[in-house]
Amino acid sequence: MSASQPARAPRAARVFAAILGVIAIALGAYLAYGGLQLLQLGGSFYYLPVGLLVLVAGVFLVRADVRGAWLYAACFAITVVWALWEAGWHFWPLAARIGLPAVLGMLIALVVPYLRGSERCAHIKGASRGTAALLALGIVGAFIAAFQPIWTVKPGAEPEIAQGYQPGDDHANWTNYGRTPDGTQFATADQITPGNVKGLQVAWTFRTGDFAFGGKENQNTPLQIGNVLYACTPSNQVFAIEADTGKQLWTFDPKVNSGFSPTWQRCRSLAYYELPQAAESVPAQKTPAASAPVTPPGGACARRIYLTTADMRLIALDAASGQFCSGFGKNGQVSLATGMGDIVPGFYNPTAGPVLAGDRLLVGGWVMDNQSVDEPSGAVRAFDAVTGDLAWAWDVGRPGVTTAPGPGEHYTRGTPNTWAAPTYDAELGLVYLPTGNGTPDMYGGHRTPETDRVSSSVVALDARTGAERWVFQTTHHDVWDYDLPSKPVLYDVPGDNGERIPALIQTTKRGEIFVIDRRSGKPIAEVQEKPVSTEGLPGEKLAATQPYSVGMPQIRQGVLTEAQMWGITPIDQLACRIAFKQLEYKGDFTPPSTNWYIPHPSPFGTMNWGGISIDKVHDYLIVNDMRIMMKARLLPRAEADKAIIASGKTTPSVAGVVPMEGTPYGVNRVMVTSQIGVPCTDPPFGMMTAIDLKTRKIAWQRSLGTVEQMGPMGIKTGLPIPIGMPSLGGPVATASGLIFYTGTADYYLRAMDVKTGEEIWKSPLPVGAQSTPLVFKSPSSGKQYVVVTAGGGRTAPDRGDYIIAYALPDAK
Structure with missing residues (x-):
């Protein structure tokens, strides 16, 4: 062989280069084909030319020609510049754009010295190995960075103590949904602190035997009355512990007739009441310690x-024995079907539980979404807590x-309900x-003015008489399923001049937080009516404007763009971009359509039924949210009926195509995900936020939850990557400066520092x-407990029947 002829590359190197070339050809062809589709839809110009260049680079690599490496290097440089231009320095958007190309580039760099033509370059082996090492270092660094939480707002200065805050037990018991009648979910117990929370241990575990399968979900927070907890399960069993x-x-x-409610069984809360003579004899917060509930003065059912x-x-049950209170209704029971007309099994379910208002029991109900114009009434009823008689409706x-x-x-029939x-x-x-x-929910051409007036609103009623006092509407003529998902929270917020204003704070699926004067229904934080699209379907009557709470931060993704579409790799990101451009989207309040359209924020909501917690020590509002994209399509009547028959459904359901009987349309709603089941919008998909109510600005905001028990195609990754996941359930802030939370997709109880958002313990x-979570101090032992109900997350396959209590170990 002549000295002027290069040595033939080793066979293994040629095979390796060919494999990389085939991968590059496949990747380039996909990017070019998808890029052409995207361009035809008016999308990004990047993918088509880069795809073609990668394809050609792959052809050269198959031939073991070094020009393939140089061409790929040029494509990679273009990709880096484009990614920085489009995504800035945000980690996850950059990782989606650069990660896979960097891995392929590293492998190509390793084979460069063995390609034809490389001998013309001096020091090629050192340069190629250095390039591979640099890319490998970047890949390892990115892997490490993936385990860091996403901070969209980092904490600033130490928060001030709320003016007028006085530590101490405002209520010793957890007597209501949200702990107290004001619903603030704030625990005054301060034994567990940021300094000692790492010492928490399981104190006891209780098994109910009621597993949340087949449409059931365990969403209960037990009540705590003295030294007794009262818990309920998805099938409405009650346990005193x-x-x-x-x-x-x-x-x-109660031996619930499951055939009457085949889906959506859950029990979020119970209600507790002391007859006046019992309350006067032994105040609730001073209930004596006992190994069993004590029958108080006044006899059974006091x-x-x-x-x-x-x-x-x-x-109604006797709190001491669990027996029916015979003087309530008919032998301890009142039928909620009375006056409701025909009920299709599953169409009505009082999931939130009763709420005590003085000596009245308020009962609303969940009405199954999108079934018919003739569904049960959304009427809210108040019953006498002693007799069970109807007080008002x-x-x-x-x-x-x-x-x-x-x-x-x-x-x-068919009127707005109150399911929260x-x-x-x-x-x-x-x-x-x-x-x-x-x-x-998704079509309103038939709705009456009476329905439109109070839908998706906070309605204030006289607790004694049911007379209406005022109405504050959060969405006009709601055809996006933006029903109010959480309890209103009552808190006296700081005013501009140091005064305290009696406020009502209402979170919404839209990501808007409305702060209004609870005396009058007038906004405290500024609300603006902004114009929105009114190009609705025939017979629809969309509102020309919608209310925005501009005086408070929005807790949501903003208006979506193609650049916000995400995927783990450029492959699924491109698919998400194409999907986005194929959907109708006109920003907020995109009108429902017979084409696939994007209702954003999604009908699942940003904030949901878990509600908020108020850290009264610092005037902080604490809220978790989820950030996922859905698409929906209204199906003309004949098409909807045919699809439902083809689905083989035998019971009503909120999933898939649903009928909306009595309207010209059915509807289908699904998540927008990539081919491997990953959400199509940028992470985080779930966050925890603290809002300073003094400034009405975000104090800190971070991703919440990891992919440890989830992953592409439903495969558990086992990796605690805090990308932020959709969450349900609410947070609880404590007087000692902690936030306890469990509602993430991964299986953890977490404690976070309320001042900084840092996760201290899990x-x-x-x-x-x-x-x-339930957080309280036992009047018997003086110990503080954190109690968690764990029945399984909505998106995870594992189910359980656990009630678990945590406490600090006894001092030695």
């Missing part, structure tokens, strides 16, 4: 636990009439209802959880 030991004191099974069931019953279709319907009549928990203000004598929209759970 001794707080210090986890010992079962009694159990009650203290009561109330529950609602999936088969439409309101039940708020029925949208009968303005000013608060009595029960007459013989042969029923409450107005109401809130009670004892001082003002008002109850506040967070309403939904009229049924079905403990693995046997399955996921959706409930809001």
Whole structure:
């Protein structure tokens, strides 16, 4: 062989180069083909030319020609510049654009010295190995960076103590949904602190035997009355548990007719009431320690636990024994079907549980989404807590009439319901209802002015009479399923001059937080009406403007763009970009269409039923949210009916195509994900945020939750990468400066520093959880407990029946 001829590359190197070339050809062809589609849809110009260049580079590599490496290097340089221009220095968007090309580039760099033509370059072996090492270092660095949380707002200066804050027990017990009647989910117990929370241990574990399969979900936060916890399960069983030991004191099974409610069974809360003579004898916060509930003065049922069931019953139980309170209703039960007319099984379910307002029990209900114009009424009813008699009813279709319907009549069908928990203000004598929209949710051409007036609103009623006092609407003529998902929270917010203003704080699926004066319904934080699209379907009557709470931060993704579409690699990111450009999207309040369109934020919401917590020490509002994209399509009647028949559905469902009977359309709603099941928008997909109510600005905001129990194609990754995941359930802030939370897709109880958002401690759970934690101090032992209900997360396959209590170990 002549000295002027280069040595033939080793066979292994040639094979390796050919393999890399084939990979590059496949990648380039995909990018070019998808890029052409994207260009035809008016999308990014990047993919088509770069795809063609990568394809040609692959051809050269198959031939072991070094020109393939140089061409690929040029493509990679273009990609880096483009990625920085489009995504800035944000880690996950950059990783999606550069990660896979960097891995392929590293492998190509390793084979460069063995390619034809490389001998013309001096020091080629050292340069190629150096390039490969540099890329490898970047890949390793990116892998390490993936394990860091995403901070969209980092904490600033140490927060000030709230003016007028006085530490101490405002209520010793957890008596309501949200702990107290104001719903603030703030625990005054301060034994567990940021300094010692790492010492938390499991104190006891209780098993209910009720597993959340087949449409059930365990979302319960137990009540805590003295030294007894009262928990309920998805099938509405009730357990009384001794707080210090986890010992079962009694159990009650209402034997719910599951055929009456085949889907969506859950029990978020119970209600507790003390008859006046019992409360006067032994105040609730001073209930003596005991190994079993004590029957108080006044006899049986002087203290009561109330529950609602999936088969439409309101039940009163003796808190001491779990027996029916015979003087309540008919042998301890009131039928919630009375006056409701025809009920299709599953169409009505009081999931949030009853709420006590003075001596009234408020009962609303979840009405199954998008089934018919003739679904059950959304009427809210108040019952006498002693007798079970109807005290009043708020029925949208009968303005000013608060009595029960007459013989042969029923409450107005298809009206806005209240499926989240109401809130009670004892001082003002008002109850506040967070309403939904009229049924079905996604088309409203048939709705009455009475329905439109109060849909997706906070409605204030007189707690004694049910008379309407004021209405504040958060979405006009709601056809996006933006029903109010969480309880209104009552808190006196700081004003501009140091005064305290009695406020009501309402979170929404839209990511808007409305702060209004709870006396009048007038905004405290500025609200602006902004114009939106009104190009609706025939017969629809969309509102020309919608309310935005501009005086508070938005907790959501902003208006979506193609550049925000995401994927783990450029392959699925390109697919998401194409999907986005194929969908109708006109920003917020994109009108429903017979084409696939994007309702954003999604009907699942940004904020949901878990609600918020108020850190009263620092005037911080704490809220978790989720950030996922959906698409929807209205199907003309004949097409919808055919699709439902083809689906083989035998029971009503909110999934897939649903009928919206009585309207010209059915509807289909699905998540927008890549081919491997990854959400199509940039991470994070879930966050925790602290808002300073003094400045009404975000104090800190970070990703919440990891992919440890989730991953592409439903495969658990086992990697605690804190990319932020959709979450359900609410946070609880404590007087000692902690936030406890469990509702992430991974299986953990977390403790975070309320001042900074830093995760201080976490403990693995046997399955996921959706409930809001219970935090209290036992009056018997003086120990503080954090109690978690873990029945399984919505998006995870694992199910359980756990109630787990954590506490600090006893001092030696």
